[in-house]
Amino acid sequence: MVRWHARRRARLGLGAALVSGSVVALPVTAYATSWTGMRLVPNAGFEESDSSAARWTTDGAVSVVASPAHSGHGAARIADASATAGASLRSEHLAASPGEELTASIWMDRISGQGGHFYLEFWNAEGSRVAAVSTAAGAATGWQQVIARGVVPDDAVTATVLAYSTVADQGTTLWDDVAVATTPPPARRVPNAGFEERREGTRPTEWTVFAPGGSATVVTSGAHSGLRALKITDSSTTAEVSALSRAVPVTTGETITASAWASGGTGALYLEYRRADGSRIEPPTRVDVGAGSGWTKVTASAAVPSGATTTTVRLYDDQASTGTTLWDDVVLRSSQDAAYAEAVGTGAVLFVGDQRVESYSGLTRVVHPGTKTGDPALASVGAGVVLNGGTWDANPRLSGTVLPAPGGGYRMWYTAADGSACGYCTGYAESTDGVRWDRSTATHSVYPYGPGGVVANPASTGPRYFMLHAHGPGSPQPNRYYAAQSDDGRTWTEMNSGEPVLNGWDVVNVTYDPDTSRFVAMSKQYPVNYAANTNPAGPRTVWMSTSTDFVHWTSPRPSFAADPRDDAAITDPAPSGQARWSEVYGMPAIRYGEQYLGLPWVFDITDSPAPLADPGPDKGRQHVELASSQDLLTWSRPSRANLITPGAAGSWDWGWDMTGTTLLTVGDQVRLYYAAFAGQHSCSAADVSAGLCTTPFGNARVGLVTWPKDRFESFHAGTGGGEVTTRTLSPSGTRLTVNAAPGSGALRVEVLDADGNPVPGYTAADATPITTDTLGTTVSWGSKTTLPTGPIRLRFDLTAGDLYSYTID
Known part of the structure; x- marks a missing residue:
């Protein structure tokens, strides 16, 4: 070897x-x-x-x-x-x-x-x-x-x-x-930092433009990287032009370094700090592009002053000069950015993302879509269906949650939507096996607003359940998220005296992370004027907040967005002349073993009749993918295949898939509840006649997909086999187990030191080959079944089949 x-x-x-x-x-x-x-x-x-x-x-x-x-x-x-x-x-x-x-x-x-x-x-x-x-x-x-x-x-x-x-x-x-x-990737990100978002055409989406002296437009040629860049043209010596980024949260005591690539000699980069009311703390830090040709990296750095809560980046051309500057690839770095963490807990490390992977060769990534499992009594309405709508809760859907019930069985909270008796409200059902669901315990909605995820209270006292939701009852502040609590899952009351607990609009997915004792909210943060409650505009992206008491939440930070690779993957046709692009409608972030798993709902937009206003009329299909993160801010998504296989055209889960907020492990099986509409988002019969879409929105159900434990994504070895080597690991445990299906081949694990040298006694030649399909087999090297002291690396040599995960406990 x-x-x-x-x-x-x-x-x-x-x-x-x-x-x-x-x-x-x-x-x-x-x-x-x-x-x-x-x-x-x-x-x-x-x-x-x-x-x-x-x-x-x-x-x-x-x-x-x-x-x-x-x-x-x-x-x-x-x-x-x-x-x-x-x-x-x-x-x-x-x-x-x-x-x-x-x-x-x-x-x-x-x-x-x-x-x-x-x-x-x-x-x-x-x-x-x-x-x-x-x-x-x-x-x-x-x-x-x-x-x-x-x-x-x-x-x-x-x-x-x-x-x-x-x-x-x-x-x-x-x-x-x-x-x-x-x-490592920066923890603080400027939304649309590369000017690739396409919702607003030539206007830089998520940037505020002030251009009395000229223009600031997105161009599709000459970019530093990707497909697009921002072109600022200043044609006046008495008026300026600038583009201002969205505010990104910061903390006093850190130092922020802002950089951008510029081509042209008349521009300047501003690093600005702002108070909670949005006012700018003077003076900002300015760095001019300077003379020269070609792309130049411009960098500004300053400590966060007292009283600052956010930072913004301004790309600027001042009154005294005229000219044109191209800008691209804006980056924020912080003195508090964290390096790669070698420490590994005792949970499973999945090969979903690459945070723990150093290199690999001879292997391919394979996503394994879940197996659709349904209630036999509902087989007539579609494979995998576990909940069908009734009179008051037609078109039942998730986002919602399924949790184990006290004493056994399961409870489900789902969004019921028929547009009349219950526009968007919370439905409730119970089950003994998680497959056959009974709604007789709640024959009407249990809350007048749809759930953005339900979590069990980890404390031994207080209410049993918490919920986040949008649009509080009778609230004059609709563009917010509110908190509610319940003792039995059916009777809910507002928390925080009915006041909002978090800014945001529309979809939110809340989960609980037992490893950090935090509630996690993945929300939408459109560039909306909260003070005026104006309708949102801008792309759908996911922002992250956390809380320890469900009332006080950290300032939302950009976490997940679609990118040009998503745009390029769209295959559905669009009306003549209509651009196609992807956005992320929502994404639960779920603690699973040693990482978080994200379930992004990727919305492939094929018609956007009002891209500069409320995006609600956007048309297109939606599918679910899989991502992984160590910190809820940096996500790895090497494969973008469907986690849930859409049904055939015309079936209930062909058009618009979304998921619940839980991955439930039942024995050796993992369950994910999801919901779907047969048609495309906001597609009406009239829209079909007009050629804007093909299938009307509606005919929703709740379904179930399952996997064997850990088997969402794998490294697959074809002819000739291959290997994958981890980055350095400092595990707290000493026993290594693997989840693998080597097929006709074998898996051997070699232990390397931090420099990549095989550890004597733990080489591939010493390793006992694993040749059977296993959800968790202890790795051994002759008589040795415990790992040497770290930091170490693991090198997996697979001659055939699939490698899903490893655990060190």
């Missing part, structure tokens, strides 16, 4: 890189050292083989030589003698999370010729390269360190490094000692 090592990491430090001759090094931003960490590149020093570049993909005349090497006893040699073809050396793929900043370095010695280029590349789940940054190696001789830095795009899931001699770069070069440092 081939091994790989990360040798002498101290010698590969990026901050002290020396550059001479014409070697180009990108500027290093001075981040707090606690943010950064090293990624492990397979065979980074070319030490595994004396002749070939093991674990690297080569093209052209590439070999491994013993001398000269930058360190150790191996280096890669590119001998490009062709005038019509280049030569290259590409690493294996590292798992990458959108928003993560990677800084790749390599040592290069030019023997002859031009020296070539060093690339940092980003790849999507389909295996296509979506972005790359490069640095010319230059014509100097002797060992030089070359650096390339880039931020992982939203549509990328892996990264590689590439040493490349182009067609025009004939010559011989040596390459050695690759290193990749990472800065």
